[in-house]
Amino acid sequence: MRLRYSLTSPFARKVRTAAGHLGLPLELELADTLSDTDTLLVQNPLGKLPVLLDEGQKPLFDSPVILAYLDHKAGGGRIVPVDPEAKFASMRLEALADGIMDAALLVFYESRFRPEERRHPDWVARQRAKIDRTLTALEAEPPASGAEPTTGTIALACALGYVDLRLGDDWQADRPKLVAWLADFTARTPAYRDTAPPPA
Numbered sequence: 001m002r003l004r005y006s007l008t009s010p011f012a013r014k015v016r017t018a019a020g021h022l023g024l025p026l027e028l029e030l031a032d033t034l035s036d037t038d039t040l041l042v043q044n045p046l047g048k049l050p051v052l053l054d055e056g057q058k059p060l061f062d063s064p065v066i067l068a069y070l071d072h073k074a075g076g077g078r079i080v081p082v083d084p085e086a087k088f089a090s091m092r093l094e095a096l097a098d099g100i101m102d103a104a105l106l107v108f109y110e111s112r113f114r115p116e117e118r119r120h121p122d123w124v125a126r127q128r129a130k131i132d133r134t135l136t137a138l139e140a141e142p143p144a145s146g147a148e149p150t151t152g153t154i155a156l157a158c159a160l161g162y163v164d165l166r167l168g169d170d171w172q173a174d175r176p177k178l179v180a181w182l183a184d185f186t187a188r189t190p191a192y193r194d195t196a197p198p199p200a
């Protein structure tokens with residue numbers, strides 16, 4: 001399997017962490033989302049990464065679909081819980097974590113791609129508020145430490161890592177439970193450690 005990815009993409013990190021945890025080898029191929037000629041545009045008309053390429057399959061995206069596919073390839077029931085209650089809890093957590101990443105990405109893109117005079121501070125503040133509220137909700141109900149990784153906890157770890165990378169670690173100050181949870185997840189999940197982005 002080949003993954004179109006970038007080194008800093010939190011969504012691609014989800015896939016790399018999941019594949020590593022499941023023992024599924026991935027060939028990595030960088031993609032340039034700013035290029036008009038990158039084959040990424042053919043593989044995913046949305047022009048977004050990650051995209052997973054596997055023989056006999058259409059290109060797969062987005063990251064929740066790819067994680068479900070990897071779980072299937074690994075025999076099922078590994079990172080997608082079989083028990084319906086646990087499965088929907090994991091999917092819900094993944095949706096929240098992906099939402100944090102979407103908002104953090106938008107904040108980052110605003111500073112990276114928009115000239116200063118066309119930026120919208122109120123809009124950026126709204127994105128940051130989404131992240132803040134979601135982290136506070138998760139601090140009130142953090143995932144259990146010591147559990148086997150699921151699509152939800154893999155996504156959450158990648159979201160927290162991305163917030164650290166792009167927005168700094170201020171979020172940690174009043175969220176000791178999430179900080180402790182991430183430390184435990186990091187210690188127990190080599191594939192997450194091995195996919196840390198280069199420093200900003």
Ligand SMILES: N[C@@H](CCC(=O)N[C@@H](CS)C(=O)NCC(=O)O)C(=O)O
Nearest residue numbers: 009010011033048049050062063064
């Ligand atoms: N929902 C998608 C989000 C993917 C996404 O936003 N990827 C970013 C990189 S981290 C991207 O490709 N951005 C380029 C663009 O939106 O044009 C997923 O879960 O894979």
